[in-house]
Amino acid sequence: MPHIFYVSEISEDTAFFDEEETHHFRVVRAVPGDIIEATDGKGRIYRIELVELKKRWTRGRIVEIIKEEAPPEPEVTAFVGASRWQRMKFVVEKSVELGVRSLVVFKGDLSHPGSEKEELDKYRRTAIEAMKQSRNIWLPRMSFYPNLEEALQKASYESLIVAEMTGEKPLQKLCAGLVQPVAAVVGPQEGFSEKEKELLKNRGALFLNLSQNILRMETAFIVLVAFAMNSVRK
Amino acid sequence: MPHIFYVSEISEDTAFFDEEETHHFRVVRAVPGDIIEATDGKGRIYRIELVELKKRWTRGRIVEIIKEEAPPEPEVTAFVGASRWQRMKFVVEKSVELGVRSLVVFKGDLSHPGSEKEELDKYRRTAIEAMKQSRNIWLPRMSFYPNLEEALQKASYESLIVAEMTGEKPLQKLCAGLVQPVAAVVGPQEGFSEKEKELLKNRGALFLNLSQNILRMETAFIVLVAFAMNSVRK
Structure with missing residues (x-):
């Protein structure tokens, strides 16, 4: 599996990444325009284009949903x-x-x-x-x-x-x-x-x-x- | 539970400890005459008097068997x-x-x-x-x-x-x-x-x-x- 990130907030087609993930972006030397994969921890994996990388947060644009999974069973x-x-x-x-x-x-x-x-x-x-x-x-x-x-x-x-x-x-x-x-x-x-x-x-x-x-x-x-x-x- | 040692060999009332355990004895500053507790890994705990502490092995005298347990069930x-x-x-x-x-x-x-x-x-x-x-x-x-x-x-x-x-x-x-x-x-x-x-x-x-x-x-x-x-x- 390629490196996957965690997207903490989704608002329409905009994705926000928190400080911790922004740090991970720096580690892998990601730059605006890069396409990455991220999960929201709610059963979805998105393909996202990075738009703006700041010190404490990163903003991206959702390109597509590439996976969608039902919650784990049993409860x-x-x-x-x-x-x-x-x-x-x-x-x-x-x-x-x-x-x-x-x-x-x-x-x-x-x-x-x-x-x-x-x-x-x-x-x-x-x-x-x-x-x-x-x-x-x-x-x-x-x-x-x-x-x-x-x-x-x-x-x-x-x-x-x-x-x-x-x-x-x-x-x-x-x-x-x-x-x-x-x-x-x-x-x-x-x-x-x-x-x-x-x-x-x-x-x-x-x-x-x-x-x-x-x-x-x-x-x-x-x-x-x-x-x-x-x-x-x- | 007090510190317990591992006795690798028992021969009549004599107990032998290997290099690793001898190292542990050094760590706790054990000396001849000390009474310690040791298990043989075969369900027994002995009380043992240390007799001779060398660089690579230790010899002791079994004072008594203080615990004896059947093998773990089920098999x-x-x-x-x-x-x-x-x-x-x-x-x-x-x-x-x-x-x-x-x-x-x-x-x-x-x-x-x-x-x-x-x-x-x-x-x-x-x-x-x-x-x-x-x-x-x-x-x-x-x-x-x-x-x-x-x-x-x-x-x-x-x-x-x-x-x-x-x-x-x-x-x-x-x-x-x-x-x-x-x-x-x-x-x-x-x-x-x-x-x-x-x-x-x-x-x-x-x-x-x-x-x-x-x-x-x-x-x-x-x-x-x-x-x-x-x-x-x-």
Whole structure:
């Protein structure tokens, strides 16, 4: 795949690129008149002629839409407890790769202090880079909540599954199939508090023990999301 | 968990540590007479008194066995096509974390040149470090074969599953359950050759399409092994 850029705003036949992408244009020595390919993270790839390259933004003219893709199926929202950045980075990348519709980060009761900040911009940049590298041209919606309760209140889902050591074996439970959309919840690396577990239970969550070993949060994330996806795939 | 070491050889009540571990002893400024904890990667944790610390090896005296664990269940052998080291490192670490019994690396027909070397020692060191970090005290058996055919000939398994984009949906197939031991095969990042696919087919492999997106080899590895494990868990 040739180099692909991320276009942050489309207005009629005009395309705007942000500071980060403008920096990438400089790196590849792009000049006005160059034709490049860019995705909007909403399933489209455009061919765009660069018109004006400034210090902080770039403007282009849309030549044509060269690809248009439906949103990733099935519809899965992944919830994850805020953890140290190195783990979060991995989780954001894997969300794009696995094709979740939304990634909801919440500050868990036991989240490591310092990993509790809202870092949506960092998540977004990471997701954009992951999107360019994978062939997935849908950017997950990303949001941050100060606690799990608020995060769950704002989400809409039919089935709720949770990675938890004391849970049940997943295959027996998932083979019957879940109802879309599915919310898949992984705690922070430090785990869930009792209060959070109670909250999830009250909302009818299915607790799944993904492995006989203790999995790292990012491994549990991949496994749970893959189970969720496959359980509702048509 | 306190710092744990890896003891490479046990002979009656004498424990030998290799050069790498001897280096670790130096780092933590261990001296003769110190009592440390070490695992043999075969399910045991020992309390050991250090006796003699040399440049390239260390000798100790076993004080007692403080933990003894059965091998990880269920019995899954993971096969993986040799790929660039950064990916292989991750795969080796995840093998330990997920608790596979054996990890078989094979040089795939399409394996990236340079990733085709037998690097068992590097794999082994990585696995030992991963073992120390996780709570899994079983080291997977590790082997390397110059091609998939030889690798499969030397392995014993009852069920054979393969990660492959053109395969079937996993949940429907796995819910019926597999028969232990299971061999789970992931190609190199570059994929399988037609000849390799034919070989797998002739051996009765079940081809599974793990995702509607194209997964990276290391993501496919985690998902396939997790499916294999859960499919035969009692």
